[in-house]
Amino acid sequence: MTKQPVKAAQPAANPRPVSPSNSFYALSDDEEGDYNAITHSSSGRGVKLLFSKSKVYIHPTPSAKDNIPGYVALLQQKPDLDSRPTSPSSAAATRNNAASSLLLAWLPESSLGDALNSYVKVDLSDGDCPPRQSYLVPPPPTSTQPGSLGHYAFAIPVSQIYSLLVRPPSLGWWFGSLIINPRGGDSFPALFFHDSECQSTILQKKRRARENFDPFGANGEMFWGGDEVLRWLRRYVEIERSGAEPNIYLVDPSAEDQEAFSKPVTAAVVRRPGQGGATVGGAAGAGSNSNRPRDASMDPVTKFVKEAGWNLMEKFSKVTTFTRRTAETVIDNPKIPPQMRRLLKNPEVQTIQDEFDSARIYLARWAMGIAEQSEKDRNTRIWTARDVLEMEETGVGEFELLDTEIAGLSLKEQRRPVTLKEWNSFFDQSTGRLQITVDEVKERVFHGGLDPEDGVRKEAWLFLLGVYEWDSTFDDRKAELASLRDEYVKLKGAWWDRLIDLGGEGEEGEWWREQKGRIEKDVHRTDRNVPIFAGEDNPHPDPSSPFADVGTNVHLEQMKDMLLTYNEYNRDLGYVQGMSDLLAPIYAVMQDDAVAFWGFQRFMERMERNFLRDQSGMRKQLLTLDHLVQLMDPKLYLHLQSADSTNFFFFFRMLLVWYKREFAWLDILRLWETLWTDYLSSNFSLFVALAILEKHRDVIMDHLKHFDEVLKYVNELSTAIDLESTLMRAEALYRRFQRTVEAIDKKSNFPAPKLRKRNTNTSKITSKPPTASSATANTSGIDSVTANSTHNGAASSPSSPATTTPTQSTRDKGKQPATEGRNSQELQPQKPKTISPELRELLSRKVEMLPRKVVRKEGEGLARVRSK
């Protein structure tokens, strides 16, 4: 468990930089004349930008790619003259006035336009000194309701803020966040402070470190961006920290509120000039241990929730419930105040949850988002034994240990991309012959990938795809290319002839026209967000096309030509939806239709099986995955069984088009070149599947109970999977798999093995696929555990010939009671295992290609039409 980073600060003991005079700021409004006012608003009117902070994000979805960067800002409007307090000597009145003339806003970077410059300057100005200039910016439209101003942007008068929900960051775990709860209505979306990107926060942190020799301050809280917001607000309004719920800060609370949030509210009232230094610390800012809430039975949370409704509750749960062990269900989380827990159990609220589209899935995804972020952060740190121990303590078990395993592999060197220069150095400069072994090349590509920028892919992919022979010379390749170009032109000619009579008569003509229509439809919706496929400035060459109105571009037209040519070339199969996804990256890299065509054609040789009418190729892969999970993670398997999900259908899309829809464009290129190497297995794609599954196993096991939930969850992982760590995990899993198989094989050769002793030696790897020695050393400890349990299982019935293959148990799965997975006694595989042929194939590096007659029979191409 991570300890809560929030600790009450001891104001007096906290030597923070001194705040400027409060009154100075409160009164400065009318004294613009004293400043060199700069305005960027064309109208010349504007509001004064007092404070801004960059890199404050909204996370509309759990996927980091949807995050919207923006500025949080404190702005001062000119108060209406007639609303000015008549008696400015009254401190309270001044304060009220300040609160109503101040706006707290969040504005997306993209919306700032000309004003951006001012926001940047104010952000970077030294906030501890009185500003020399005042910056006027266009007034943001105010709102007291989230969402009322279009997307996410908001500006709320400070007087309308009821409270702030503050969550300081936890190093390596989550971003600090702040949620604004208005006096009426729903709360605003959480603002996440990406401090590591924010120049001003970095500078402030540095200064703090310089001045105090300690970035963490006296009490161990880390300084973060949200502190600044609180500090600035405190200059104008009272901010009081709730005693009952220390993450809640009340803004100018009424007596009643103070009551509700349990008296005495911890004294955050120290905002006076001169004392300011004591209050700026941590989000914890104020609060003191001596002021414990007197009456814990009061029910501030319920009141809080009632006012803000479900919307807030959802956000509240986001920021309060995720502990280190992310997969806890919300309701069981001990961090949830009892009031909240009661509320969550209330039937009415449960209905809301249902309406809210399966809150469980939602929360599960959110949990993963956090876990992912932390994984990224963690990968940048160096592992220590303590980290590992800590992890084991949390009982997260296998899943996290797997990560450790990987950390060992993560040698920076190994994973450095292959540049064009390095690539060329593999070849003899005069003949162009490869002068290192093919495996050495493959190892480099498998681990490092190819440089995305320098064009090495254009050359290297042709080798990986098999267009070029590995042992060819410059001259061979030149000749090969020339002949392939000729052949492409010929093939293309074949369907060009058809164009004349639009495919011709009868069923064959019908088939051809349908195929052409399909290709056209699909090309127009394939990777259109990738720049080369985006344009639509060319008029469509065929005015009768359904796409005649939208226009096209040369690359789309090339795509259509290549796919039509392939349709002609492989008539047994024909074009099938999904193929356009497979061609697009190859074409985009080659940008030469003939070359890309042949690269695609080679790729299709291995992918063909996925596109058969009877789905036999897909079924086989899903079945192999079934066996693999059964062997490698029986607990997860039992859970999936209880959730009716052992068909593994939720991997259909991923396997069909090799994760094309799951990763961002550049990641696809990297993933595919890795898979094309067949360095460890020609079916490494299944280990990628296992790696994805393993990463999410805890969430799946804790939250997802039905097939549809699993499918939805997995579908929605799209573009939210981190590739590099997935590849590392996949490799570690492959090696563990390999050793498990070896151990089982050895067992069957030697009927009564000395298990424990053997164990220490099993980490030796056979010569089959080449092994990275560092990986072996690092993973052996874990592997032996797996191998060991397998041995024990086998030892219990050493002579039994009736081994249960995974295949058999799969067939039986329908009959098994759904509750079985819950019983931990049954979690360990009970029966000895043999390795199914499907699993054994995974050890092979040879790409299996379909016999032509299978394609002819099960393709849906021309042969089929003709035989009707």
Next chain:
Amino acid sequence: MASRGQPVSRVGTARFAQFKLVLLGESAVGKSSIVLRFVKDQFDSYRESTIGAAFLTQTISLDDHTTVKFEIWDTAGQERYKSLAPMYYRNANCAVVVYDITQASSLDKAKQWVKELQRQANENIIIALAGNKLDLVTEQPDKRAITTADAEAYSREAGLLFFETSAKTAENVRELFTSIAKKLPLDQAGPRNPRSGGRGGVELRPEAPGTQTGGACQC
């Protein structure tokens, strides 16, 4: 969760019902676009083709007391993936069969789907026919390949609900789902509902009715 496994539940006087809906129809007629419009009120003209299937949910209120949640299975349209369809329409309470009013052949495909559903799916399944891309003919009437009258006549004959829709402009999309919800047996909680005897989920047996591929797979 409340209402899991119980199609209709009551909280106070409110009714909450949950139904499984499947979308079928030829590729590119706009199935995913209709769902996206219904669920997120968005339209994306570069939307990718569907591979496998997508699962989405959306809840609508029929009146002050009645809330209906649709669990929507959006399928891939190409013929090649047809053998997967039975696992989606098995146990479906309702189906939307979509065609493109500017493509004559797409209605033929739709009719095949209707036939298959009526033969193989849940006996009481409610089927709606949706002629999509209405916006295209509003701009250019000569693009229409299937008249409203023809499709209407067919729907009446086959006992289907019928709408012409546009995922692009949102026209009739909500109406389509609302009218389905109104026809669903909201009061038939209990054993008659296919959902009640344990959660059906999706049936993935390859030997499910309607496939001609039995035996191909040993799983």
